[in-house]
Amino acid sequence: MIDALELLKTRRSVKAVELAGPAPSAAEIETLLTVASRVPDHGKLVPWRFIVFVGAARLNAGDAIAAAFRVKYPQAAAEQVEAERKRLARAPLVIAVVSRAGAHVKIPEWEQVLSAGAAAMSLVFAAHALGYAANWITEWYAYDRGVLDALGLEANERIAGFVHIGRAPAPADDRPRPPLAQIATRFDANRAG
Numbered sequence: 001m002i003d004a005l006e007l008l009k010t011r012r013s014v015k016a017v018e019l020a021g022p023a024p025s026a027a028e029i030e031t032l033l034t035v036a037s038r039v040p041d042h043g044k045l046v047p048w049r050f051i052v053f054v055g056a057a058r059l060n061a062g063d064a065i066a067a068a069f070r071v072k073y074p075q076a077a078a079e080q081v082e083a084e085r086k087r088l089a090r091a092p093l094v095i096a097v098v099s100r101a102g103a104h105v106k107i108p109e110w111e112q113v114l115s116a117g118a119a120a121m122s123l124v125f126a127a128h129a130l131g132y133a134a135n136w137i138t139e140w141y142a143y144d145r146g147v148l149d150a151l152g153l154e155a156n157e158r159i160a161g162f163v164h165i166g167r168a169p170a171p172a173d174d175r176p177r178p179p180l181a182q183i184a185t186r187f188d189a190n191r192a193g
């Protein structure tokens with residue numbers, strides 16, 4: 001198994017379309033969800049939940065995506081609609097991370113949203129730790145009310161991401177990472193002046 005720090009330092013996304021099967025097993029999916037749900041959560045509100053798409057469920061959800069696409073673009077060609085139907089079938093497993101953030105007397109909604117982001121990121125790391133690769137994407141249908149209704153999202157719920165998971169065919173090229181000097185400021189109490 002890859003060293004944890006090495007994994008954290010080298011992880012990178014792999015395009016959804018490049019993620020091959022077989023899908024993680026039921027036990028592995030349980031591990032993924034266990035890790036994803038072990039995140040900081042101010043107030044213990046559990047402001048997130050997960051929807052697992054595997055096998056035929058990916059295309060069933062795709063029917064809703066295709067239907068919403070047809071509503072948006074009535075003139076769309078049949079091939080385009082078919083491509084939309086296969087959106088969630090690119091990878092063998094897709095897990096939607098759903099934010100359930102809302103108004104609360106004590107906990108700011110922003111912090112609840114951040115917790116959902118943490119859940120999505122932990123899910124991505126867990127996938128890599130199990131030997132898979134992942135891609136956290138949203139795309140247009142994460143913001144389409146018709147699709148959200150079909151997936152059972154309540155009015156206060158939002159898609160934090162559709163995390164696509166599968167096997168990476170070959171080591172993926174990395175992208176440039178921001179130099180630490182640009183993004184980290186050090187306040188050193190002992191430094192003069």
Ligand SMILES: Cc1cc2nc3c(=O)[nH]c(=O)nc-3n(C[C@H](O)[C@H](O)[C@H](O)COP(=O)(O)O)c2cc1C
Nearest residue numbers: 011012013014135136137138139140160161174175
């Ligand atoms: C909330 C969120 C939504 C994203 N949605 C998309 C998307 O719809 N399409 C896309 O190409 N990348 C999307 N990305 C970016 C990818 O997840 C990925 O981070 C990036 O392509 C490569 O960076 P990485 O190798 O560090 O993971 C999204 C990222 C976040 C955090």
